[in-house]
Amino acid sequence: KQNNRAVGTAYEQIAGRFLEKKGFQILEYNYRCRAGEIDLIARDREYLVFCEVKIGEQNAGSALEAVDTKKQKRLYRCAQQYVAAHKIPDAAARFDVVAIEGNEVCHIENAFEGA
Numbered sequence: 416k417q418n419n420r421a422v423g424t425a426y427e428q429i430a431g432r433f434l435e436k437k438g439f440q441i442l443e444y445n446y447r448c449r450a451g452e453i454d455l456i457a458r459d460r461e462y463l464v465f466c467e468v469k470i471g472e473q474n475a476g477s478a479l480e481a482v483d484t485k486k487q488k489r490l491y492r493c494a495q496q497y498v499a500a501h502k503i504p505d506a507a508a509r510f511d512v513v514a515i516e517g518n519e520v521c522h523i524e525n526a527f528e529g530a
Contacts, residue, residue, distance in 0.1 A: 423470070427454050430468045430513040433520045439464065448500075450492035455513075463506040465494045467526075469514045482512055487527050 424445070431441045439457040446453045455466040467490060469481050482490075490510060498506055512526040 423454075423468075426470050426515050427468050429515060429520065430466065431455055431457075433513065433522065434459075434464075434466070437522070446493070446497055448493050448496040450496055451489040453490060453493050453497065456497060459509070461507050462509045463498070463503060464509050464511050465490060465497075466511045466513055469512060471516055477514075482526065 427444055431444065434455070434457055435441060437459075439459045441455060441457050442463075443456040444454070446456050453465050454468040455464075457464045457466060467482050467486070487510070494508060494510070498504065498508070509525050510527050512523045514521040514523070
């Protein structure tokens with residue numbers, strides 16, 4: 416289990432660097448709360464971006480499918496707690512997915528709407 420965590424952390428760092436190159440400001444890695452965990456939280460212009468990192472998906476479609484409705488609801492609840500804890504009530508929020516397959520990084524902006 417610990418090894419999986421280390422692998423996940425390494426991929427989250429790759430995703431973070433990828434997003435930084437696109438102009439994102441990374442605010443937090445692995446935000447945890449009662450509702451669950453968000454891999455990356457970033458600022459992209461006016462948006463507060465909650466980002467799920469997926470590893471080893473064959474294409475963007477399967478990465479999106481991996482973030483099922485149950486996972487989306489958990490991410491949304493977690494995002495609500497982050498916004499409340501950091502007192503950012505009127506933030507324009509977005510949910511993105513970053514899929515990493517080998518050397519390929521696929522970023523899907525606005526992958527799903529808040530549940």
